[in-house]
Amino acid sequence: MLNFEFCSPTKFVFGRGTQQQAGRLVREAGGTRALVVYGGGSVVRSGLLAQVLASLDEAGVAHVELGGVRPNPRSGLVYEGIRLCRENQLDFLLAVGGGSSIDTAKAIADGVPYDGDFWDFYCGKAKLTRALPHGCVLTIPAAGSEGSNSSVITHEDGDLKRGLSSELHRPRFAIMNPELTFTLPRYQLACGITDMMAHIMERYFTNTPDVALTDRMAEALLLSIIEAAPRAMADSTDYESHATLMWAGMLAHNNSVGVGREQDWASHHIGHELSARYDCAHGASLAVIFPAWMKYTYTHDVARFVRFATVVWGVERDGRSDEEVALAGIAAMEAFFTSLGMPHTLADVGGKEEDIPALTAKVVNGKTGHFVELLPPQIEDVLHIAAKG
């Protein structure tokens, strides 16, 4: 186990009807004037936004709205939000939505007290030391941004998708009502399921020895997601499976299962370039890249992939070799993603084999991954496997 610091200070308010507590929670976190950040029409149509605004009114929290966040959130709306906060002297960001709304709110929170361009923090030109406080009402279990220290923004200028991790990115509170996810389009839920599984697997595949405790916790999360996913996909009113997915999605990314161990993150880095170029959902890009990454790297630690296959996917040995069992585990995961309706090949998300050099060239710093370090030729190999499927 490696030395680590872990602090997940967010107050998670979980369960039915909890959106009614938004005003109280903003107040408790010191907010008096909030920018409410959200995406498209569903938050409006469902009446959720109205409920949240009513709760703010009741608590005496003034508010300004910023709608229009879209998947793979863009820098343009961040600049707009920073302007609104400054003009209206707002002191709190409240996101109502999924990871895109939350990450947009985090980036606005970063930018408001900073004299320069908020993008300085995301491209590494400046270090974040101050940010406005923020909270969220979660409607999509996926990104884990409700409990994580990360935010991912795509800059319109060059389709650069960059993440920024900072302890200032931990929300003060996260309202998590599983019922709010009942109306999610099932494709979006499937993308979220894939994303949260990827967050766990990025941590699971490690070279750090003696991490049995976090291994078991990661497996507990994966098994629970695999069990809940088909129930939730099949019945959009099943509270318990949606609750399991919502809580698992937070635990998958607040680093509960990542402490004290080296983590990989190559699949995310490569996947980000797919999303930025083809504007495919983050989860969809991971469904394409993660199996390809596994097929390329499993020989690095066959025993870990055998464990993954047997514990997580229930693969029986059946007298097969370790390599065969490891590959059967990867195949089981691919079949699971397919059962969710996820894409499988590069072409499925609109990619072409001839784009591979350009995609590779954009992966941050030209290398990625810790379980296995990938340089550009290896990144191209992974993408070629993804092209074949």
Place this chain on the structure above:
Amino acid sequence: MLNFEFCSPTKFVFGRGTQQQAGRLVREAGGTRALVVYGGGSVVRSGLLAQVLASLDEAGVAHVELGGVRPNPRSGLVYEGIRLCRENQLDFLLAVGGGSSIDTAKAIADGVPYDGDFWDFYCGKAKLTRALPHGCVLTIPAAGSEGSNSSVITHEDGDLKRGLSSELHRPRFAIMNPELTFTLPRYQLACGITDMMAHIMERYFTNTPDVALTDRMAEALLLSIIEAAPRAMADSTDYESHATLMWAGMLAHNNSVGVGREQDWASHHIGHELSARYDCAHGASLAVIFPAWMKYTYTHDVARFVRFATVVWGVERDGRSDEEVALAGIAAMEAFFTSLGMPHTLADVGGKEEDIPALTAKVVNGKTGHFVELLPPQIEDVLHIAAKG
């Protein structure tokens, strides 16, 4: 899954050499003048106290010392600590030790800003609304107080042992260096292992349906503890097993595995009366009471005890009935506690069968437990089972 709030805001600083960061962490938490609370000679003899004080000096944190905390910490030292804080205008409590030192620090933190008797909070006469901030350097993995919202104090006047849960009881930081536990007497480590397992099991035995995720996380912790315990008991310099126990002990009690589910706590309530009367270690009392409680309650939900037996203790069915498998799981746990050198019967901790009515009379409110509610006659039954072993 039940609605819940979960907030574990403590900054956990885990690993080798982390005690050197005490001064920085007190400063970050806003402390400038600290009361350093500790127990007996080992913290002094090992040089740990000197290292911590040096770190405070380096960070410019003034400090006053309060040693002499003993197991099942008493109210006397709490009053003394409150007096010292007021006289010296101290603004931070730093515990160096295990649960007894941390709980003493928490109780002092409660009492300093309060005009009345701090015991008012513990006996339910007043509600805690303010407390000084506090942190800790953990030396005993057991009570989980480094991450929990609870504090347990015994009042000298009547041997009343009472717990108080409050979100104000979450430490600002917890320094967790597994090497600091190498020098623990093995009996004390065994008590700690028993205690952390009990914290998980109090949450595991529930009537709440659809809690597969937290069930699996609880099992992940128990399996990891059961695996690490013999390694740590046999080799007091084995870093990894001590690290696993230390981190598991925190997770066992910060409520990670208790969210959204009804919890029991009867064994703790009954055990507290054993500790208060016979001054036996908290873990020792649990090793006596928990198996007895299980033998008394397992018929309430045999399926859950079958799962406990098979998943946690690896009990094979071998064509046996559910009841037999459930009992085999309880027997496996008893054998494990015995292998740690834990007591098994009431007599082993100095108890007598004729004390049972008096012990029962002291259990808070005369009833306890949620998995199965126990009234005085049932509490006596559990104690009689404990007397037989």
